[in-house]
Amino acid sequence: RFGELWSAPPSSETDASATSDAGERDGGDERIQSFDAAKNAQYIEGLLQNLSVALDKWIMTGSAATRRVAYNIIQQVERESLDDKLAQRASRMAARAGMPLDEPPPEKTASAPVDGGGGGGTSNGVRVNGDAAKRKREAEERKEWEASRGASGSGRATKAAAADGVAGPGEAKGARSALSARAANNGGKPDLFMPEVDRNLDPMEFADGKKGLEDALGGGETGETEDADDPDADAIASARASELVARAGSGVAFAGETLGIGGLDDVLAQVKRRVWVPLAAPPSLLSELGINPVRGLLFYGGPGCGKTLLARSLGKILSPARPVTVVSGPEIMDKFVGSSEANLRAIFDQPPDIYDSYRIGQPDDGKALEKASLHVVVMDEFDAVARSRGGGSGKGDQGDAGVARDSVVNQLLAKMDGVDPLVVPTLVIGLTNKRTLIEPALLRPGRFEVQIEVPPPRTVEQRVSILQVHMGNMFRAGRLLVRDAPQGTAAARRLERNGAEGVPTFAELLDLLAVECDGMSGASLAGVARAAASHALERAVFDFAGHLGTHDEYVAVEGGSIADCLVTKDDLE
Structure with a gap:
């Protein structure tokens, strides 16, 4: 009976159960194998990283010990890697490094005879430490190699x-x-x-390489640096720079109408005589006369008198080859200790490059002219960085903020006339409302020796000149209602329709305004012209929108439009 049971075929349920158990075992084996393969790959990757380090060291030193370490790692990878590609990768790494893949020779240990007379010695000699002998041998080989x-x-x-x-x-x-x-x-x-x-x-080649690197950092390759330091090239470049300044300031360049500056003819004449003339003269002549171009120019005067406008316009004449640097005094000051001085040094030590038109096509790429061209620095609100040192009383009671400001003044003194020369010729134009606040050491000859007051317009002629600058374009465009308006303009058409009775000429209008604006500064006179134009524009816009005004007899004109906007005498008054 028992034999029949054991020999009977299994039922379908028994078959299904057995198949399910086998599938679970197979799936579990596959997961285990996959896990083992991932662990093995991670382990082999670590060995390959060690092999890369060993090969790099062998390339640098050629040491037999390092080669043996690399060989052992390769053998371990071949033995333990489940992935043949990783084993092949180890061999490829060794081949790329140029290391032979065969087994390196075994290390030998040196022996040296020792006199048996010493305590504990033997007559047959003793073994010397193998590592010490190896290091000694390698040191001797290294010395011989370095000597060769x-x-x-x-x-x-x-x-x-x-x-x-x-x-x-x-x-x-x-x-x-x-x-x-x-x-x-x-x-x-x-x-x-x-x-x-x-x-x-070669040690000498190392020295030459360092010198070449210094020359490259100092301004290009060695050959170019030698050309730039050539005295003849420097003299030619200085003469060229002076010629450019002379051409920029020739003719009517210093006229107020050309610069768009009115009422400052006396100031422009002083600048031309004391600043522009030495810069435009040949350097050889200045050397023979013992004259040096000025380094500092100080404009002082009340607000609104045209100091900033004057400095910007003059900078383009005095520095035709290089852009003008305009900076405000408070921009230099910084809350961190030493940052203000660094900002000031950067202005002097990092001038802008010359224009491409003076550089492109030159044999030295304009490097000689770069060194000879003047760099103009305009410092607005100059008293913010150049106040008297030592506080208001001059006894050092100014506090921490005053001490920091004094350090900036010291830096400015060193840059203006210090021991080390500047990288390029530099002219500093300082603008201030209070000359009495400036450090006296800055006002001595050699620094800001040229000090010119920019006064408000004191005469009718000066105010007329300023008004002509600010209203000239308005008159030429026919937007100013005057009797001598240009033909074909809106003002001329208005005169044809309404007549010219009671309408002044342009010169008469300027004289009338100049008399009535006595005591005003240049900025105030410019404000009068802008306010009148704004009033006329407002009236024209209201007329165009259908809101007719009642204060102007010229508003309600048939066929009038916003294109007929005109500035009248009433607007200016």
Whole structure:
């Protein structure tokens, strides 16, 4: 009975259960194998990283011990890797490094005889520590190799230093690195790479390379630097810079109408005589006369008198080859200690480049003219960085903020007339409302020796000149209702329709305004012209929108439009 039961075929339920159990076992085995493969790949990746480090060290040193470490890692990867591709990757890494894949020779230990007379010694000698002997041998080989390298000249045939060590297959005897092994195994063929290595290993070549690097950082390649330091080239560039300044200031360049500045003819005449003339003269003539161009120009006067406008306009004449640097005094000041001084140094030590039109096409790319061209720095609100040192009483009671400001003044004094020359010729134009606040050491000759007051317009002629600057374009465009308006303009058409009775000429209108604006500054006179134009524009817009005014007899004109906007005498008054 029991035999029948055991020999009976299994039922369908039994088959299904058995199949399910087998599938679960197979799935579990697959998951285990997948997990083991991932762990193994991670482990082998770590070994490959160690191999990369060992190969890099062997390339640099050529040490037999390092080669053995790399060989052992490769063997371990081949034994333990479940992925053949990782094992092949280890071999490829060794091949790229130039390391032979065969087993390196075993390390030898040196022995030295020792006199048996010493305590505890033997007559047959003793073993010396193998590592110490190996280090001693490698040190001697290194000395011989360095001696052979130092004795060799640039471009000589490279040979490995002789050594007593045993070289493995594929390695040159005595080779201390992969590079020297390459030179020894070159088979007599010319090597285009090793001579460069020898040249760079020459100590004199290192010195030349550093000098070349300094020259490159100082302004280009060595040849270009020599050309830039050529006295003849510097003299020619200085003469060229002076010629550019002379051309920029010739003719009517200093006229108020040309610069768009009215009422300051006396100031422009002083600037032309004391600043522009030395800059435009040939440098050789200045040297013979013992004259140096001024380094500082101070404009002082009340607000609204045209100091900033004057400085910007003059900067373009005095520095035609280089952009003008305009900076405000408070912009230089910084809350961090030393930052204000650094900002000030950057203004002097990092001038803007000359314009491309003066650089492109020159043999030296304009480097000589770059050194000779004037750099104009306009410092608005100059008293913010140049106040008297020591506080208001001059006794040093100004506090921490005053001490920091004094440091900025000291830096400015050093840059204006210090021991070290500036990188390029520099002219500083300071603008201030209070000359009494400026540090006296800055006002001495050699620094800001040219000090010119920019006064408000005191005469009718000066005010007429200012008004003509600000209203001239209005008159030429026909937007000013005067009797002598240009033909074909809106003002001329208005006169044809309404007549010219009671309408003044342009000159009469300017004289009338100049008399009535007595005591005003240049900025105030410019404000009068802007306010009148704004009033006329408002009236024209209201007329166009259908809101007719009642205060102007010329508003309600048939066919009038916003294009007929005109500034009248009433608007100016």
